[in-house]
Amino acid sequence: MKLKIKIAVIGVGYVGLPVAISLSKHFDVIAYDNNRVRITELTKGKDTNLDISKKDLSKKSNTIKFTYNFNEIKKCNFYIITLPTPVNNKNQPNLKNISKVNYNLSKILKRNDIVVYESTVYPGCTENRFVKELKKFTSFEYNKDFYVGYSPERINPGDKNKKIHNINKLVSASNKKALSIIKKVYELVVTDAKVITTKSIIVAESAKIIENTQRDLNIALINEFSLILKKLNVSRSEVLKAAKTKWNFLDFHPGLVGGHCIGVDPYYLAFIAKKIKIKPNLILSGRNLNENYYKTIIGSLINNASKKNIDLSKSNLLLCGLTFKSNTPDLRNSQTLKIYKKIMNKVGNIDLYDPIVKKDLIFNIYKKQSVNKLKKNTYDIIVITVKHKEFLKNKKLILSSLKPNRVIIDIPQLFNEKIYDATL
Amino acid sequence: MKLKIKIAVIGVGYVGLPVAISLSKHFDVIAYDNNRVRITELTKGKDTNLDISKKDLSKKSNTIKFTYNFNEIKKCNFYIITLPTPVNNKNQPNLKNISKVNYNLSKILKRNDIVVYESTVYPGCTENRFVKELKKFTSFEYNKDFYVGYSPERINPGDKNKKIHNINKLVSASNKKALSIIKKVYELVVTDAKVITTKSIIVAESAKIIENTQRDLNIALINEFSLILKKLNVSRSEVLKAAKTKWNFLDFHPGLVGGHCIGVDPYYLAFIAKKIKIKPNLILSGRNLNENYYKTIIGSLINNASKKNIDLSKSNLLLCGLTFKSNTPDLRNSQTLKIYKKIMNKVGNIDLYDPIVKKDLIFNIYKKQSVNKLKKNTYDIIVITVKHKEFLKNKKLILSSLKPNRVIIDIPQLFNEKIYDATL
Numbered sequence: 001m002k003l004k005i006k007i008a009v010i011g012v013g014y015v016g017l018p019v020a021i022s023l024s025k026h027f028d029v030i031a032y033d034n035n036r037v038r039i040t041e042l043t044k045g046k047d048t049n050l051d052i053s054k055k056d057l058s059k060k061s062n063t064i065k066f067t068y069n070f071n072e073i074k075k076c077n078f079y080i081i082t083l084p085t086p087v088n089n090k091n092q093p094n095l096k097n098i099s100k101v102n103y104n105l106s107k108i109l110k111r112n113d114i115v116v117y118e119s120t121v122y123p124g125c126t127e128n129r130f131v132k133e134l135k136k137f138t139s140f141e142y143n144k145d146f147y148v149g150y151s152p153e154r155i156n157p158g159d160k161n162k163k164i165h166n167i168n169k170l171v172s173a174s175n176k177k178a179l180s181i182i183k184k185v186y187e188l189v190v191t192d193a194k195v196i197t198t199k200s201i202i203v204a205e206s207a208k209i210i211e212n213t214q215r216d217l218n219i220a221l222i223n224e225f226s227l228i229l230k231k232l233n234v235s236r237s238e239v240l241k242a243a244k245t246k247w248n249f250l251d252f253h254p255g256l257v258g259g260h261c262i263g264v265d266p267y268y269l270a271f272i273a274k275k276i277k278i279k280p281n282l283i284l285s286g287r288n289l290n291e292n293y294y295k296t297i298i299g300s301l302i303n304n305a306s307k308k309n310i311d312l313s314k315s316n317l318l319l320c321g322l323t324f325k326s327n328t329p330d331l332r333n334s335q336t337l338k339i340y341k342k343i344m345n346k347v348g349n350i351d352l353y354d355p356i357v358k359k360d361l362i363f364n365i366y367k368k369q370s371v372n373k374l375k376k377n378t379y380d381i382i383v384i385t386v387k388h389k390e391f392l393k394n395k396k397l398i399l400s401s402l403k404p405n406r407v408i409i410d411i412p413q414l415f416n417e418k419i420y421d422a423t424l
Numbered sequence: 425m426k427l428k429i430k431i432a433v434i435g436v437g438y439v440g441l442p443v444a445i446s447l448s449k450h451f452d453v454i455a456y457d458n459n460r461v462r463i464t465e466l467t468k469g470k471d472t473n474l475d476i477s478k479k480d481l482s483k484k485s486n487t488i489k490f491t492y493n494f495n496e497i498k499k500c501n502f503y504i505i506t507l508p509t510p511v512n513n514k515n516q517p518n519l520k521n522i523s524k525v526n527y528n529l530s531k532i533l534k535r536n537d538i539v540v541y542e543s544t545v546y547p548g549c550t551e552n553r554f555v556k557e558l559k560k561f562t563s564f565e566y567n568k569d570f571y572v573g574y575s576p577e578r579i580n581p582g583d584k585n586k587k588i589h590n591i592n593k594l595v596s597a598s599n600k601k602a603l604s605i606i607k608k609v610y611e612l613v614v615t616d617a618k619v620i621t622t623k624s625i626i627v628a629e630s631a632k633i634i635e636n637t638q639r640d641l642n643i644a645l646i647n648e649f650s651l652i653l654k655k656l657n658v659s660r661s662e663v664l665k666a667a668k669t670k671w672n673f674l675d676f677h678p679g680l681v682g683g684h685c686i687g688v689d690p691y692y693l694a695f696i697a698k699k700i701k702i703k704p705n706l707i708l709s710g711r712n713l714n715e716n717y718y719k720t721i722i723g724s725l726i727n728n729a730s731k732k733n734i735d736l737s738k739s740n741l742l743l744c745g746l747t748f749k750s751n752t753p754d755l756r757n758s759q760t761l762k763i764y765k766k767i768m769n770k771v772g773n774i775d776l777y778d779p780i781v782k783k784d785l786i787f788n789i790y791k792k793q794s795v796n797k798l799k800k801n802t803y804d805i806i807v808i809t810v811k812h813k814e815f816l817k818n819k820k821l822i823l824s825s826l827k828p829n830r831v832i833i834d835i836p837q838l839f840n841e842k843i844y845d846a847t848l
Contacts, residue, residue, distance in 0.1 A: 034722055231702055
């Protein structure tokens with residue numbers, strides 16, 4: 001590498017922060033985010049996403065600089081975009097965040113700059129959309145004056161074993177020169193796995209989207225199967241245990257699919273499919289099923305309350321865990337919000353409880369204050385949605401917050417089947 | 425086991441024959457089938473399914489007796505039903521074969537007899553339907569005078585490594601006494617894997633049906649994804665190679681799903697789902713996609729013929745391979761028949777070729793004589809559908825049967841990409 005590489009990581013969330021931290025051991029890194037609160041916290045060494053410890057954040061060897069001032073990244077020549085790519089309320093790609101950054105980058109692009117996208121997009125998006133946006137306010141020519149790369153993030157939030165350094169990383173670029181540079185940059189941080197090049201950007205985009213779509217669909221199948229078994233009154237766990245004895249059965253479990261990856265990415269694939277006149281029936285059928293699967297929880301809740309003569313309209317209910325996944329404070333696309341909205345008018349009172357999420361974030365989404373501590377003998381019904389370590393440590397406390405005649409809906413099986421009334 | 429067990433295997437096809445052969449090393453076994461041709465051939469030591477060698481069939485240690493006379497099995501006390509469970513033209517379960525046998529068994533049942541089903545059925549079928557049929561002409565009481573078991577076959581046709589002795593086998597029964605006997609019987613033949621009991625018959629029925637449904641759906645997803653990539657002009661093999669570098673990506677490939685298992689079983693699951701008022705949208709969406717995926721072949725054929733200025737209506741086409749899978753002579757539910765029907769009026773002449781299938785079986789299904797040998801310089805178009813060993817051995821011969829200007833549609837990639845014009 002002849003260039004002195006100065007890196008800007010744009011978007012310092014679940015994906016961007018670990019990337020920035022890793023790269024800062026080898027390069028000057030500026031980590032930009034327009035979220036001032038987030039940047040202020042990170043500057044103080046606090047990662048409210050709980051991915052990076054205070055110790056790691058403040059290690060002196062790191063030459064990372066956090067900023068919410070876009071101008072500060074002007075001096076960089078290697079930009080990594082790690083912004084979220086959610087869907088809008090019609091489940092279509094919402095790429096506003098990245099487009100805005102692209103326009104801003106267009107104003108500051110220098111000759112030979114490289115822009116790498118890590119965000120999940122539909123196949124073709126980088127070169128058909130992002131490159132056009134990057135060219136908007138510049139006279140630079142694509143692949144002559146500046147270069148683009150795509151390297152899909154494969155972060156697994158809450159997973160303490162799979163991290164950047166040991167996850168195989170795909171890299172692609174607009175030409176060989178850029179590909180070689182991008183590969184070398186990532187090879188410095190992916191130390192215990194491979195950096196694999198693909199022949200084109202669209203291959204890497206496609207690979208990422210099928211990975212998550214495959215997972216969504218497999219969970220959807222087990223969800224559909226579970227609905228059938230439930231109605232047939234057959235034990236799902238026994239059936240899956242039996243099926244697993246076949247050499248090629250895939251060990252999936254039913255689940256409430258939320259978050260910003262598996263529950264979103266298939267919509268991106270469906271979007272491009274529709275655009276080229278292919279009906280993505282299967283992909284959307286799985287997505288639709290998973291989007292509605294939370295309703296089984298509400299069915300269990302109503303049935304079990306009725307069995308125990310608990311009048312829902314007068315009951316006190318605890319929603320225990322509000323994130324989309326265990327051990328991550330990420331509230332995005334959590335199915336728990338849907339459960340909350342669906343039952344809020346049916347239930348006397350609902351208390352919200354999640355000790356690993358900042359209270360103001362909960363309030364922003366639920367428009368209701370969450371509780372700090374559990375009081376004894378308070379709730380008629382509890383819906384446990386995730387298996388945070390904090391819950392595992394405090395199982396007795398959670399149980400003691402319930403009245404003697406109570407319904408326990410235990411989605412993650414925090415307790416065993418003798419204790420809970422229903423699980424997913 | 426105090427009983428002297430005499431076994432009747434009813435249905436001596438892909439499933440029944442290996443079961444009968446294995447059991448005959450330990451028990452007196454009568455293998456019954458109403459197909460006289462099949463029984464006559466087996467008696468002569470010939471398995472046209474190519475599963476069992478002449479040597480194994482005629483080993484003297486085997487005490488197996490083949491018959492097409494139902495009366496001969498009267499003296500047995502342990503019946504194993506290995507009959508096919510296809511679907512009718514509305515894709516609903518066609519259980520006529522088994523029902524007929526059940527009625528016949530009902531007339532000859534003796535006290536303490538055990539009837540074990542290995543055929544794939546929908547959850548609940550054995551006890552809700554078969555048991556009733558078994559009781560039709562007898563005064564015996566279920567679970568007091570006779571017993572029932574269910575042990576799903578997990579045969580993988582054409583697979584030379586996975587055989588009865590090393591495939592984990594699920595067994596279930598109507599009560600503990602029968603379960604213990606059934607387990608012991610199968611343990612004598614499943615020597616290198618486990619015999620696993622399930623708590624009820626419906627658990628084993630459900631486990632079997634989800635296994636095959638899961639496979640069907642995963643292939644369907646890759647098929648849908650392939651349609652999208654094809655239209656985007658992106659190399660599927662490169663995308664799947666890239667996706668496989670993620671630790672949890674599942675290595676499925678596009679496929680024409682035929683045969684009597686994966687392409688049929690999901691309909692059984694859908695049947696019971698509808699019966700209990702659950703819409704099996706996802707399962708049927710996958711099935712529907714796979715049922716229609718052969719059309720992509722026809723699209724490739726038409727496009728490539730046009731590119732090479734071959735007039736389809738005057739062309740000579742070779743359909744090379746007619747079975748649903750490589751290295752098995754099984755023609756059932758082969759997608760090749762669908763291709764044939766769809767193109768027969770568009771193409772000048774179609775020759776059928778499959779050296780491992782009996783010619784009369786081909787004629788029964790295609791209503792056309794197949795060719796015995798390939799002539800040189802004869803065909804404008806070839807559609808290769810499977811990778812029989814016979815084809816691998818004769819690649820040159822196959823190529824030499826084609827004219828210099830030709831289209832090669834090579835579904836199983838018998839040749840490499842430099843040679844074929846299109847693959848699946």
